[in-house]
Amino acid sequence: MRRFALTAALILPLLCSCAANRVRDIRLESADIVSLSPSGMRSLDAVLSLKIYNPAPEINASDISGSIMLDEKKIMTFTADPFTLPGRTTAECELCIHGTLVGSINPLSLLGVLDLRNPDNVRLRRLTSDIRLDCAIKGGGRHKLEFKNLDPIDFLHGRQSPIQETNFNSEDEH
Numbered sequence: 001m002r003r004f005a006l007t008a009a010l011i012l013p014l015l016c017s018c019a020a021n022r023v024r025d026i027r028l029e030s031a032d033i034v035s036l037s038p039s040g041m042r043s044l045d046a047v048l049s050l051k052i053y054n055p056a057p058e059i060n061a062s063d064i065s066g067s068i069m070l071d072e073k074k075i076m077t078f079t080a081d082p083f084t085l086p087g088r089t090t091a092e093c094e095l096c097i098h099g100t101l102v103g104s105i106n107p108l109s110l111l112g113v114l115d116l117r118n119p120d121n122v123r124l125r126r127l128t129s130d131i132r133l134d135c136a137i138k139g140g141g142r143h144k145l146e147f148k149n150l151d152p153i154d155f156l157h158g159r160q161s162p163i164q165e166t167n168f169n170s171e172d173e174h
Contacts, residue, residue, distance in 0.1 A: 022056035023137065029053055029090065042107070043100040051092050058087035058138040066131035068099070068152075075105045080133075087138060127152050 034047040064080035078099040085093060101107060129150045135143045 023059070023135070023143065025053075025055045026085075027053040034094065038107075039098070043098065046097045046099065048095045048097065049092060050095055051090065052085060053090045054085050054087060056087060056137060057140060059085040060136040060138075061085065061133050062136070063134040064131070065133075066129055067102075068127060068129045070110075071126050072128070074102050075110070076101055 028050060030051040032049045034049050036046045037044060039045045060082065061084075062082040064082070066078055067074050068076040068078070076099045078097050080098070081096040083093055083095060085091060129152060131145075131147045131150065133145050135145055137143065
C-alpha cells in the first residue's frame with residue numbers, strides 16, 4: 001500500500017502538468033463579432049463566435065473578467081459568461097460579454113475606434129486588453145490564467161493565440 005501511495009504521489013503531478021502543457025497548445029483559429037448592442041448609457045453586451053482548437057481535455061472556463069485600455073488608460077471593464085470548451089477537437093463556441101465604460105469616457109467617442117472589421121484601423125491599434133479567467137480541466141485540476149496586453153486586431157483575426165504567448169501566467173490549484 002505504501003508503495004502505491006508513493007507511486008501515485010510521483011505520477012499525479014506529472015499527469016497534471018501534462019494536461020497543463022496541452023493547455024498551452026490551444027489555438028484561436030477564428031473570431032467574429034456576432035452582435036454588439038448597447039445595454040443602457042454606459043454598458044454594452046456582445047456575442048463573439050470563436051473557433052478554437054483544443055488538444056487538451058474538456059475545459060470549463062469561469063470567472064472571466066478583464067479590461068480594455070486605450071493608450072494604456074482603462075476605458076472599459078468586462079465580464080463574460082462561463083463556457084465549456086470540448087476536449088481534443090476544434091470547436092465553435094459563442095462567448096457572451098458584458099462591458100461597462102469606466103470613468104468619464106464618452107460612448108460616442110469610441111465609435112470610430114470600434115471598427116473591428118478593418119485591420120488597418122490605426123485608432124484600433126491603440127487598444128489593448130487584459131483578461132483573467134479560471135479554468136477547470138477535466139481530470140487535470142484548476143488553473144487561474146491571466147493574459148496581458150492582447151492586441152484586439154490580431155486576436156479577432158486569429159493571428160494571436162494568447163495561450164501560446166510569453167505572457168502566460170498560471171497558478172495551479174490541484
